[in-house]
Amino acid sequence: MNDPVTLYDVALSSRLLLGTARYPSPAILAESIRASGCEIVTVSLRREAGGARAGEAFWSLIRDVGVRVLPNTAGCRTAKEAIATAQMAREVFATDWIKLEVIGEEDTLQPDVFGLVEAARALANDGFKVFPYTTDDLVVADKLLDAGCRVLMPWAAPIGSGRGVNDAFALRALRAHFPDIPLIVDAGLGAPSHAALVMEMGYDAVLLNTAVSRAGDPVLMARAFALAIEAGRAGFRAQPMTPRDMAEPSTPIIGRPFDRLA
Amino acid sequence: MSATTLQMLLDELGYDEKTVGTALNQEFVRARDRAETRLCEGDAVEIVTPRQGG
Numbered sequence: 151m152n153d154p155v156t157l158y159d160v161a162l163s164s165r166l167l168l169g170t171a172r173y174p175s176p177a178i179l180a181e182s183i184r185a186s187g188c189e190i191v192t193v194s195l196r197r198e199a200g201g202a203r204a205g206e207a208f209w210s211l212i213r214d215v216g217v218r219v220l221p222n223t224a225g226c227r228t229a230k231e232a233i234a235t236a237q238m239a240r241e242v243f244a245t246d247w248i249k250l251e252v253i254g255e256e257d258t259l260q261p262d263v264f265g266l267v268e269a270a271r272a273l274a275n276d277g278f279k280v281f282p283y284t285t286d287d288l289v290v291a292d293k294l295l296d297a298g299c300r301v302l303m304p305w306a307a308p309i310g311s312g313r314g315v316n317d318a319f320a321l322r323a324l325r326a327h328f329p330d331i332p333l334i335v336d337a338g339l340g341a342p343s344h345a346a347l348v349m350e351m352g353y354d355a356v357l358l359n360t361a362v363s364r365a366g367d368p369v370l371m372a373r374a375f376a377l378a379i380e381a382g383r384a385g386f387r388a389q390p391m392t393p394r395d396m397a398e399p400s401t402p403i404i405g406r407p408f409d410r411l412a
Numbered sequence: 413m414s415a416t417t418l419q420m421l422l423d424e425l426g427y428d429e430k431t432v433g434t435a436l437n438q439e440f441v442r443a444r445d446r447a448e449t450r451l452c453e454g455d456a457v458e459i460v461t462p463r464q465g466g
Contacts, residue, residue, distance in 0.1 A: 169466030179464070194465025195433055197458070205461025206431055212462075222465045230438055237440035238433025238460055309466070359466030 153383065155354050157190075157301055157332055158247065158279040160218075164189045165349070165379050167220065167334065168372065169359025176211050178368050183215050186372035190218045192249055192357065195239055220281060222249040227262070229269035236273050248273060249303070249336075251283045259309045263290045267297050274298025283336050286320035288327055295331065302331055303357060306348065307338025310360040314344035318351075325352045342371075342378030349382025350390070419446040421457065433460045 154161040168188045173179035183191060193212060198205050212219060221239035226232040229252060236248040252269055254262025261284055270280050274297055282294050286304045294302060304324055307313035315321060316338065325333060335348045336357040345356045356379055365371035403409075415421035418434055418441055434441045435458040441449050451457065 169464075171464040171466045173464075192465050194463045195460035196463040198461045198463075205463055208464060209431060209462035224465055234435045234438050234440045234458075235460075238435060238458075241443060242431060242433045242460070242462060 153387070155332060157281075157355075162189045164376070165355040165383055166345075166376055167192065167336075167355060167357040168362065169357070170208075170212070171359055172363040173368055174363075176208070179363075180211055180215055182362055182368045182372040183217060185369045186362070186376050188217065188376075190220050191215075192220045192222050192359070193243065194222050194224050195235060195242060218247075219243050219245060220247050220249050221245065222283075223251050223269075225253065226251060227253055227265075229265040229272065232265070232269040233272050236269075236278060237276075240278070246277055247279050247281065249281045249283060261285055261305075263287065263293075266290075267293045270294055270299055271297035281334070286317055286324055288324060291324060291328065295328075300331070301334065302328070303334045303336035305337040306335050306344065309337045311338050312340025312361055313338055314340055315347060318347075321348065321353070322351055342374045345375050346378040346382035346385070349379050350385045352386050355379075416451060417447055418449040418451060418457065421451060422446065422459065425459070427459060427461075431461055434458065435460075 154163055155165050164187050166186050166188045167190045168183060168186050169192045170179055221243045223232040223235040226235055232250060232252045239248060240246055250270055252262045252265035253259050263285060266282055266284060270282050273280050280299045281301050281303055282299050283303050284290055284294060291302050307316045332354045334355040334357055335353050339345055339358060340361050348356060358375055362368050362371045362375060415424050434446060436449060437456050
């Protein structure tokens with residue numbers, strides 16, 4: 151592990167976090183997790199008819215794959231709902247990690263940042279390690295850190311949209327403003343090149359779901375994203391050259407044949 | 413339903429207590445408190461299990 155990312159004191163070699171929803175089959179989900187090389191997958195809690203055992207089968211599959219889980223509070227619309235969901239998740243999944251979502255608007259699934267900060271503070275005070283799904287707003291990011299978050303997860307674009315980075319300036323500003331906070335781009339990426347771009351910006355990791363699960367070949371796409379994230383990270387560490395407006399010869403001028411000596 | 417506690421309700425519905433989370437009127441109820449958690453007419457009970465998520 152020569153370039154680990156550390157999230158709440160856990161060092162990870164993979165900078166890809168993968169969602170587990172909307173795959174064509176449980177087998178393809180398991181194979182996609184393996185192909186991605188990820189060490190963290192997101193999971194959720196839902197109601198189930200008493201006789202059904204879908205939840206049990208899913209949880210068994212995830213345990214067999216052997217990755218760490220990050221439960222979410224997806225679908226929660228108030229801080230109160232999100233707090234209760236997080237508490238249930240801590241007991242069911244036996245982890246104090248929580249991907250905190252408080253949704254404020256239906257069309258964009260934009261976070262309700264006021265409810266988010268309120269829930270983040272309550273959960274952090276209760277011993278949770280909060281991964282807040284937030285916008286790219288600098289002030290909200292500051293409030294979340296003040297509330298006790300030690301990782302931030304800004305969106306690139308609305309959940310499931312596959313648009314890629316909507317506002318590169320905002321993401322760059324966030325990165326520049328919080329150089330030492332682990333920043334994970336969560337939501338809105340569609341293609342491996344989108345992931346490479348945010349990694350080149352210096353983001354620490356990427357969380358994906360729909361871009362992989364709804365691809366024609368999810369397993370191959372999981373691998374493609376893993377490669378793009380690794381390439382983008384290496385590109386960031388290697389410090390890209392500064393772009394210029396005009397050409398600059400890459401081949402040395404001195405000694406060029408047919409050149410007249412002055 | 414004849415259950416008078418949350419635990420009785422879970423038993424009646426056939427849940428495996430190890431893999432469910434519970435809440436009563438939007439407040440979390442710990443597994444160890446279910447047997448003492450009495451249900452009243454009109455209570456909103458949430459019983460959740462692991463599921464795929466993004």
